Amino acid sequence: MQLLFDSNMNHWERIDILHINRMPSRSYYIPYHDLSIALNFQPGCSRLVQFLNGAWKFKLLNTPYDTPEDFPKEDFDDSNWDQIKVPGCWQMQGFGKPHYTSFLYVIPLNPPKVPAENPTGLYRRKFFIPEDWKDKNIWLRFEGVDSAFDVWINGQIVGYSTGSRLPAEFDITDFVRFGENTIAVRVFQWSAGTFLEDQDMWWLSGIFRDVYLLARPKGHLYDIFVQTDLDEEYKDAKLKVKTLWKNPIGKKICYQVEYKLVDEQMKEVIKPVIWDEFILDAEQKEFEISVDVENPKKWTAETPNLYTLVVIVKSQTGQVLEIIPIRIGFRKIEIKDGLMLLNGVPIKLKGVNRHDFHPDLGRAVPIEWMIEDVVMMKKHNINAVRTSHYPNHPLFYDLCDLYGLYVIDEADLECHGFALVGKINKLSDDPTWEKAYLDRVERMVQRDKNHPSVIMWSLGNESGFGRNHEQMAKLCKSLDPTRPVHYEPDQQGKVVDILSTMYTHVEKLEELVKTDSMKKPGGVNLSREIR
Known part of the structure; x- marks a missing residue:
């Protein structure tokens, strides 16, 4: 990881380095500790989520080469730094200059190289890890950072990511401790990715979407893909749920896992699918279920009928470890005879x-x-x-x-x-x-x-x-x-x-x-x- 500090490398100008230590992409969901909170989709009330939004310490540099070497360290003195609101764009808070362009690049056309005078935002703040997150995997997720960034926890480099309007997630389990921790982020206004982001708009920089921590079981559902299909009469449905589970510790883990499908009145639509012994004995495993659903209400723009698929993960003693809700809509997209059909209707x-x-x-x-x-x-x-x-x-x-x-x-x-x-x-x-x-x-x-x-x-x-x-x-x-x-x-x-x-x-x-x-x-x- 020391290569991030190699002045001869400039990783933000490398198109072959899209990320360092970023976790593989996955479906968007929030884990919950309580079923009623999960069914109401209230992430701010989940004990398994900690938002890092709010006031951060901030310093805008003219170039990344001016970054103080000790800026990520816990004891770095940022008392004379400004404060900035996260999520937010630094140009909208009195720092730097916004750029508007229709399609002219605001930097020279020399990809993947960007100017040395590359405004760079340094962010710092403290956060706390509670004792009840013991035995959890802890993830750090950024929903959007323009245009590329490095992140440190407690003075240790965690990783790097590019792609402004896309999430970046890091496993920081080995970097944090119970109690107070320090996060430091360095955001580059321009990077190699800038050459792929020449949209007609105001160009603005910074941590502009939510930043938060997730606490996950050691073995956990990682990705979920919900697919719906309708029969020839577009009446009855088939619900397919593909899941990817991960077990970083590698040791055999046994859970109880339950799948529920409820309607908008929270009534169960199908008989729950239950595994009393759900065994994870490899670093990752894929599972798939397929369930028939009789004449569900269909989703269209005019009739946005929604159901909620709930995945409940419990320990072998029945303790709820996490609950993951996913809103779904029963609909089928087809292209026939030059027309786009939804549920059989153009x-x-x-x-x-x-x-x-x-x-x-x-x-x-x-x-x-x-x-x-x-x-x-x-x-x-x-x-x-x-x-x-x-x-x-x-x-x-x-x-x-x-x-x-x-x-x-x-x-x-x-x-x-x-x-x-x-x-x-x-x-x-x-x-x-x-x-x-x-x-x-x-x-x-x-x-x-x-x-x-x-x-x-x-x-x-x-x-x-x-x-x-x-x-x-x-x-x-x-x-x-x-x-x-x-x-x-x-x-x-x-x-x-x-x-x-x-x-x-x-x-x-x-x-x-x-x-x-x-x-x-x-x-x-x-x-x-x-x-």
Whole structure:
């Protein structure tokens, strides 16, 4: 790990180093200690979660090369530092300068190198580990940091991650102790990943989404993928639940595990699936269950009927170790005869492109603002939203599930500025950037795959069309074969299932519908921009 301090390496400029020690991507969920709290989805009340949001000590440097070597240490004197609010963008709190760009890069086009004068934010704060987290694995999760960052616990380097609008999670079990601990974070305004984040927007920096700790059993459910299928009459359903369990200690662990499915009135819909002896005797194991559900209420944007799948993990003596709830909606997406069908019915998307943005807080969007956006859309008969041009805050998808909005979930990928030098495919056709492209679509799909509102994946925006997009599409479909893939620049439909056009005038639209050039479902994904 000492390579992070090697001045000859500059890991933030290395496209082959996307992360160090970051845990594999997984589905989004929160563990709970109590069933009633879990069913009401109240993460702030879970004893297994500790949010690190709030006031942090902060220092903005002109360059990462000015980082004090002892800044991560517990006894470092930060008494004369400023305070900053997390989540938050430092430019919206009086530090540094915001940048707005349509597609011009704000740094020289010399990927993956970035300027030496690279504003760098140093963050520090204390946190406490309670005694009742004994015998737990402790994870540290960042929901969004722009653009790349290092993290230390108690003076020890934990890891590094890039990809601004994607989560990064670290196992810090071996770095913490009961009682007081110190976390230090170094955030780079620009990194190699900046060249993949040339979206038309305000460019803002910092820890702009939630930061929190999770306490997990030594052996635990790691990933869960819930799939629903309907019969030929679109009446009865099949519920498939694929889980990945991990056991880092390697020793045999035996649990009691129960799966429940409840409706909106908290009534059980199926007979619980119970394992009295659920044995984890390897570092990781996959399990799958499949259950028939008789005529469940279906999920659509007009009828957003939701159920909750609950996974309850107990010790052999019956003590509840954790409860994981997942909202699900019974629905089936198909493409037939050039139409997109939901539950056998053709649907038309009447949607908007939405930035995750607040006029005063930047990209640190409060839940109240998200609700206001969703309610406004519903009032104006909008039924779809494209997360232009990156994954939004995970809570936004919960709202789309609840209120009923179809979501085109878009990868955090745009390199539009290369078009100005006639090289729009410079990165998209470069195999050395393939891992970075795949990383962005994998983390999006893994995080959001359980949301019924997400009806298709988008590979990004205005980045040409190259070999790396083809690999993204392959990975996307292997991770989730249940949803179609969209990407506007693939005009020939080489890898996408949905065709679309941008800024298309009426005459061109009329021409398209009169020809057979669009044999796949299609539409206009961006017609106007309001600035």
